[in-house]
Amino acid sequence: MDLQQIKDAVADVLPATIEDLVKLVAIDSISSSAEHEHKVRESAEEVARLLREAGAQGAEIVEAGGKPAVIAHFPAPEGKPTVCLYAHHDVQPTGDPDQWTSEPFEATERDGRLFGRGTADDKGGFAAHLAALRAFGGKPPVGVTLFIEGEEEIGSPSLRALIEQHSDALRADVFVILDSGNWEVGTPALTTTLRGLADCTVEVRTLDHALHSGMYGGVVPDALTTLCRLLATLHDAEGNVAVEGLHSATAADLDYPEDRLRAETGLLEGVEWIGDGSAVDRMWTKPAVSVLAIDAPAVADASNTLLPVARAKVSLRVAPGDDADRALQCLRKHLETHAPWGAQVSVVDGETGQPGIVSVEGAICEKAIEAIGQAFGTEPVQIGMGGSIPMIADFQSAFPDAVVLVTAVGDPDSRQHGIDESLHLGDFAKAATAEALLLAKLA
Structure with a gap:
């Protein structure tokens, strides 16, 4: 298939693919909520069904002590490489639904955009993979493995175990x-650096019981004021860290x-603005x-207590370039040594996810840049990502000889994790076309 044939093939399958995306968005697969555990499984089952329908020779739901993921295969023609396409089917909570212009889990089209939780992050990413595969009638010109994760929004706690257990199936x-962001509408991007993530819970104690603020205020420090001073x-x-x-x-x-x-x-x-240096x-x-939450x-x-x-x-x-586990210990040390007024401080470590550096050098990356440029009409900008996608470092560690590409369907107006x-x-449509073009070029 030449360039125009691929563009036409993607255009033909887009309406049905968007309809399937709307149905997938309707499944409120919030991985951070125990009450939605059955919805995360329902979402995985729907992803597997869509891939089988698209021609996958096996679409298996897999778990390693965490949320369900899907691994599916389109075997490689003789002598052709294999590409693993990643996305995730879990989503963030909605926040206050009343602040949304339309219902979060009823995908609604307005002004050329599809609104709903997960449309951009990252069910839209899965849908772009699906459209690219459908454009080839379920028989892509290279081998394709899909890995659609179910717990990215909670830090992928069982991802390393999944990779270890299914390394042969995922090797590519x-x-x-497909889980990053484009530079702006109409201008694609390849992400080359990503920050990692570490978190902790800090507890401050100043008294063995609550006191009347009128009787003892001005003599003893209350824990909440002390905590505020510590966090400051x-x-x-x-505003620099x-x-x-x-x-x-x-x-x-x-x-x-x-x-x-x-x-x-x-x-x-x-x-x-806070901090020094370029934006x-x-x-x-x-x-x-950032201080994410305070118990108060x-x-x-x-x-008056x-x-x-x-x-x-x-x-x-x-x-x-930093190490997330080491950085967390730096944060712990700071919190433990900066408490005012001799307050007792305890810190409980949370999750960590490693930062990443993604090279865009070599022949495969050149093909990717060419494919994205042909689909969008302009070459991709090379950007960093402030948010964390820890699985990139996990893939790089598990498959050091593979090329990793970080692409996107969202843009700065997509408001991933936010309202609307x-x-x-x-x-x-352009992202799906770029992916189909890349598969053709890799063949």
């Missing part, structure tokens, strides 16, 4: 991880216009610390 010459030490006055021992790197020389960044983030008027350095190659009484339920204990969950984004997540349908 090329891995295409994580940054300097300019103040944890000693963390690694930083330098991003590509790429201009991220301030007006675009302000529009994308919704930064309120008068609120200043891409701060978002992609420097560490970042709700304002509506508050009383000095709290004896308070807790917070702290998240650390780990710079490319959406997929640009024009870019979705």
